[in-house]
Amino acid sequence: xxxxxxxxxxxxxxxxxxxxxxxxxxxxxxxxxxxxxxxxxxxxxxxxxxxxxxxxxxxxxxxxxxxxxxxxxxxxxxxxxxxxxxxxxxxxxxxxxxxxxxxxxxxxxxxxxxxxxxxxxxxxxxxxxxxxxxxxxxxxxxxxxxxxxxxxxxxxxxxxxxxxxxxxxxxxxxxxxxxxxxxxxxxxxxxxxxxxxxxxxxxxxxxxxxxxxxxxxxxxxxxxxxxxxxxxxxxxxx
Amino acid sequence: xxxxxxxxxxxxxxxxxxxxxxxxxxxxxxxxxxxxxxxxxxxxxxxxxxxxxxxxxxxxxxxxxxxxxxxxxxxxxxxxxxxxxxxxxxxxxxxxxxxxxxxxxxxxxxxxxxxxxxxxxxxxxxxxxxxxxxxxxxxxxxxxxxxxxxxxxxxxxxxxxxxxxxxx
Numbered sequence: 001x002x003x004x005x006x007x008x009x010x011x012x013x014x015x016x017x018x019x020x021x022x023x024x025x026x027x028x029x030x031x032x033x034x035x036x037x038x039x040x041x042x043x044x045x046x047x048x049x050x051x052x053x054x055x056x057x058x059x060x061x062x063x064x065x066x067x068x069x070x071x072x073x074x075x076x077x078x079x080x081x082x083x084x085x086x087x088x089x090x091x092x093x094x095x096x097x098x099x100x101x102x103x104x105x106x107x108x109x110x111x112x113x114x115x116x117x118x119x120x121x122x123x124x125x126x127x128x129x130x131x132x133x134x135x136x137x138x139x140x141x142x143x144x145x146x147x148x149x150x151x152x153x154x155x156x157x158x159x160x161x162x163x164x165x166x167x168x169x170x171x172x173x174x175x176x177x178x179x180x181x182x183x184x185x186x187x188x189x190x191x192x193x194x195x196x197x198x199x200x201x202x203x204x205x206x207x208x209x210x211x212x213x214x215x216x217x218x219x220x221x222x223x224x225x226x227x228x229x230x231x232x233x234x235x236x237x238x
Numbered sequence: 239x240x241x242x243x244x245x246x247x248x249x250x251x252x253x254x255x256x257x258x259x260x261x262x263x264x265x266x267x268x269x270x271x272x273x274x275x276x277x278x279x280x281x282x283x284x285x286x287x288x289x290x291x292x293x294x295x296x297x298x299x300x301x302x303x304x305x306x307x308x309x310x311x312x313x314x315x316x317x318x319x320x321x322x323x324x325x326x327x328x329x330x331x332x333x334x335x336x337x338x339x340x341x342x343x344x345x346x347x348x349x350x351x352x353x354x355x356x357x358x359x360x361x362x363x364x365x366x367x368x369x370x371x372x373x374x375x376x377x378x379x380x381x382x383x384x385x386x387x388x389x390x391x392x393x394x395x396x397x398x399x400x401x402x403x404x405x406x
Binding site: 184 | 284287288290291292294295307308309310311312380382383385386
């Protein structure tokens with residue numbers, strides 16, 4: 001009897017929760033051509049000059065942001081989306097800059113160093129509320145395939161743009177802001193002392209490579225020969 | 239007579255602007271580094287990034303530098319002598335007290351931040367001066383607003399310090 005009395009109340013509660021859920025789904029922004037922005041470098045960033053001519057190759061660009069929606073840059077006001085994955089944009093920006101300076105190798109085999117990029121942040125970060133704070137952050141594994149040695153470096157770009165009231169202006173400012181942060185990160189990577197030092201260190205080892213470089217079977221043969229020589233010299237000494 | 243009057247009026251209109259104009263681009267580059275913190279300063283990790291970005295923004299507005307470069311960016315050897323590096327340490331941060339701010343007011347319970355900044359020449363690491371910044375804001379405002387105030391104050395002090403140094 002009691003159960004029958006509370007049944008309509010349960011019905012109302014179920015209806016209300018369903019309505020709330022439907023509202024939440026409706027609030028979730030969806031990408032449309034109107035709220036999607038195209039982010040790219042305005043012009044290639046000229047890389048620094050290296051002591052020796054170097055060719056780079058980008059092997060992989062991996063998203064390590066842990067963001068379930070990496071293309072959603074702003075949730076408010078119907079949302080703002082990127083038209084491509086941040087990894088794709090980052091790869092394009094680096095390749096564009098390296099290609100313009102003739103530092104991009106066609107494949108990994110012909111490259112002096114191979115770059116593996118880990119994107120940690122791409123888009124907007126928490127700002128003061130009066131502006132948009134754009135941040136692009138990634139780390140790069142610089143690897144010499146011949147010596148199998150590698151070094152990790154970091155690059156970070158930031159940009160601050162004014163907030164806006166109109167949706168159209170918000171979209172314009174956010175786009176300019178992320179492009180600014182991307183350009184800053186590219187400068188930080190390609191004109192940074194970290195890359196210069198990493199390349200110098202990795203290629204220095206490469207120049208003395210014939211003795212140091214062999215890997216696998218060649219390396220073990222070399223080691224065995226060395227041990228043999230040492231053994232012989234000890235025997236001779238005796 | 240009439241042309242003389244026009245010339246005089248034009249001179250009067252132009253002269254104040256010309257005199258008040260700051261000496262532009264005294265230095266080629268300025269590199270702002272991420273500020274470090276002493277132990278016990280409890281600010282979010284994002285604060286350093288925001289302060290760094292805002293400081294670069296403000297340094298650009300001073301018009302003392304041709305270019306504001308990012309941390310760790312290489313500089314041409316020829317430009318190193320006229321390049322400045324800005325390093326800083328956040329020495330103290332007080333969260334503030336919202337209740338004291340609301341009940342007493344007049345700066346009581348304010349959120350405060352103290353930063354020591356050093357300016358050095360890139361080529362020989364010679365000191366170009368030191369700036370001590372102390373910012374106080376209402377605890378109702380967030381950390382980023384405090385970073386804006388601090389960056390503005392530091393950039394202003396840096397501009398004045400370097401201008402004095404340039405005058406000799």
